[in-house]
Amino acid sequence: MEEKSMLSPPVTLLAQTDTYAFEELMNTHMPDVYRLCCWLVKDPVAAEDLTQEVFLQAYKHIGSFRGESQLGTWLYRIAVNESKRYLRSWSFRKLLYFSPSHNAFESVTARHVPDREDESILVQLEQLVHALPFRHKQIIVLYYYEDLPAECIAEILNMKVGAVYTRLHRAREALKKKAVEVGKEWI
């Protein structure tokens, strides 16, 4: 992500709503933002809507972006907030709501019949991660799936680096607890 942000259009040009610059921003960051939204909400259709909303928000607020963080970090922050908002929205919680594509995106690892024992463990682990509360899931996704350093995550979530590590520890503990609840054991 750090390499890509070096290629991002200059912030000052974006602040003047340069069309070309904004298109470059989308070219550079849209796949990453979409991927993050998919991991957080587990619904590719919803993730598409959320990704579009992220860039609309970016377009709307680019004037207030002062460059104190990288553009990618800023976009990720919007993506995390929008995903959180979506998961708490009424449309997501409706009892009868069922996205036809939801199960299709139970991830390749989930649908794939594991060849090896460790693959099976990863499938189960992914399901456990998905069952975590959002505040724990987001940190697991950002740290392990996105492979971001704690400093970057701290900027995205607007917290101190120490708090990121604390939250990570709590997320892992919550995962272990969930594993025990479903009858698994972690060494």
Place this chain on the structure above:
Amino acid sequence: MDLNQRLHDLGAEKRQEALSDREQMERMKKAVQSKISHRMVNKRWMPMPVVLSLLLTCFGMWFILPSIHLDQKQLPSSTEAPTSEVSRLDTESPTLEKSKFLVLDQRFSFASDFVKWMQRYTDYEIKQVTDSPFANVFQSTDQAVLLETNKGTVHVVFFPNSGEAERVEIDEDFTVRGQITFTFTGTKLNEGAAPLHATGPTYQYSHNNLLILSSNSDFVTTFRSRFAEFDTYRSIFENFELNFSEYTYLNDLKLKKIKVTPEEIKQKPERAIFRLRSSWWANPRLKDNPFIPKVGDRTPGLFVRTGTYDDVLSIYAAADGTHHLFRLSWDHENWMWAPVEHKQKPGKTKQSSS
């Protein structure tokens, strides 16, 4: 193999399988561009009465205000509460037409400096200041207000010591649907104060002794950038050995809302201030472009010496850490603001570029 390693393996698998579909990306891009165009077209058709109301409301709100000075050293808590009078928040110059006053109740006097700062440095219009439930949550303070603005509500808690708010963290629990609860860590809470209940996520931002809470994440984004700007401007003033309290910040967003004609400026030269923009350097009539922005440069801030209209400073911090100061003057002949002096000095700390 331990859990940490398993999670790393899972992450590696997830990254491998996540391949972006080019067609899908193109489709999403087009959808975004189409929505942006649609919003821009809709904005052009703002009804005239709304436009007129906005102009009347904003007319003269940000003109020169010699009486308003912030406590620059520790923003923004005020420890000097007026004893017998209601704190009155002036939002206009006495030379201009009558405009609205935001009357702050005496018991919220601790918030007056912050409210003034917020009205000056952000584009929020504060409609009302009332009690906040967070006044009963923290052991170390009972000073908190709820601000109703044109863009939503925000709670502000004032801690007695600088840095205290930055140790506070919010801990939310979303496990039970429809019953979000949250508490705070990093500071002692009053007994029985937590957990609190919310209908949605709560966004937090801390700065020095201020804890800002809202259900609208825009406040966090705005305050974060504005506080950072404010700190940068202060450091530039110090670097050039200027007295920050002698100058008034000109909010670009609010200047843009006020239109003035050449005839008005001829009659009242001080109204030339409303022609000023932070992008003054981009005027094509300037013979030599004095400022070409680079990646990482901060947006210039505009200040006018309080009590004047033509002693204007445009300051900014460049990506390489250099502080720049342009002194601007109104050019009546060419009908524009032009630089008459430029100074630069190395900044004290190098800022990182984006």
